[in-house]
Amino acid sequence: MKSIEVRLPQDFDKSFIVFKEKGQYFPCPWHYHPEYELVLVLKSQGRRMVGDHIGYFQEGDLVCMGPYLPHVWVNESSFVNGQAAYDAEAIVIHFQEDFLGEDFLKIPEMETLRNFLKLSKRGMALKGKTKEQINALMEGMIHMNGIQRLSSLLSIFDILSQTREYEFLASPGYLDQIDPQGSDRLDKIKAYIHNNFDKDISLPEVASMANMAVTTFCNFFKEQYRITFVEYLHTVRLGHACKMLSETDRNIVEVAFECGFNNLANFNRQFKKYKKMTPTHFRKMVNMQEVA
Structure with missing residues (x-):
């Protein structure tokens, strides 16, 4: 839509x-x-x-x-x-x-x-x-x-x-644009996540980008965003998945893998956890609005 x-x-x-x-x-x-x-x-x-x-x-x-x-x-x-x-x-x-x-x-x-x-x-x-x-x-x-x-x-x-x-309300990954300007560590990390959400991203990898130990980085990230790094990564991936579900006719398996989820079961589980509905239900609700 x-x-x-x-x-x-x-x-x-x-x-x-x-x-x-x-x-x-x-x-x-x-x-x-x-x-x-x-x-x-x-x-x-x-x-x-x-x-x-x-x-x-x-x-x-x-x-x-x-x-x-x-x-x-x-x-x-x-x-x-x-x-x-x-x-x-x-x-x-x-x-x-x-x-x-x-x-x-x-x-x-x-x-x-x-x-x-x-x-x-x-x-x-x-x-x-x-x-x-x-x-x-x-x-x-x-x-x-x-x-x-x-x-x-x-x-x-x-x-x-x-x-x-x-x-x-909207997840970070739904936004069409990000603001990677600035030199602080979170800006670089956020830009990296948004540019690579469809690939495997490990916690040690992003912690090293911030020049921090993993535990220090986790505490720092949660203090700034009030959610964990893994939760933030999920919301970015799910935001992009929602755009694909609402704006394309790609099947759900394709959407899951193109948004960085390694298997369909994990995608469905995370989608239901964060969106309180299945990907299929989300697409139906969007299509109902388009008809209306």
């Missing part, structure tokens, strides 16, 4: 978009755009797809996504068929990285926000107090104009820059 580019109209006198989506169901197809996006579901339930992640949304669900990450919110059938007791509603914020000028995110005060936005390339479901605070601000922004509206967005940025209350 190929994603398409979709853009929301922006008023000439506003630097970013705050939009209330309301209707029988959310009409947007599987799509992407160059803006960062925050999506708050006010009413409705259903299934959301963000990159290779398939999950479920309900009222109060809040997701932040970076540019060019394909996504779609699919309402339950009662909304699509017009049988729901109320309309689907959501608030959407779109902003580009330079919407306040090319140097805005480069100033020292924006360092923590820059780090958060970099992580948002995978999509993040926000949780806990963070979600409650941002939901309240977004609901208020619908009725604001000018400086009040901008002030609320800056308050959201402040909350995002400090939070750890989130869950990543």
Whole structure:
């Protein structure tokens, strides 16, 4: 299933978009755009797809996504068929990285926000107090104009820059692009994994690239990514597998071996562990969305 580019109209006198989506169901197809996006579901339930992640949304669900990450919110059938007791509603914020000028995110005060936005390339479901605070601000922004509206967005940025209350959605391997710039050890390792995920990659091999003992490297990697090296490698491989399953008609055996899994049983086991479904089920769900 190929994603398409979709853009929301922006008023000439506003630097970013705050939009209330309301209707029988959310009409947007599987799509992407160059803006960062925050999506708050006010009413409705259903299934959301963000990159290779398939999950479920309900009222109060809040997701932040970076540019060019394909996504779609699919309402339950009662909304699509017009049988729901109320309309689907959501608030959407779109902003580009330079919407306040090319140097805005480069100033020292924006360092923590820059780090958060970099992580948002995978999509993040926000949780806990963070979600409650941002939901309240977004609901208020619908009725604001000018400086009040901008002030609320800056308050959201402040909350995002400090939070750890989130869950990543798309796996690293799903992303079309990586950022191998920089000279630190993790950048080199990440680039190596993304360029060689379809081959055998051993832990001693990558530890030596970082000039570390294996145990030291394992602790270092988990501290940085909050998952083990092996778990990260699995998510990269599975992300590429999901792209192949959704965008090609290659059979599952071919997909497994081309994504670095040495046998089909291991591929199926890891896929079910991380995606909570089989590769066959994943492909069926993607195809159902394409038909819809």
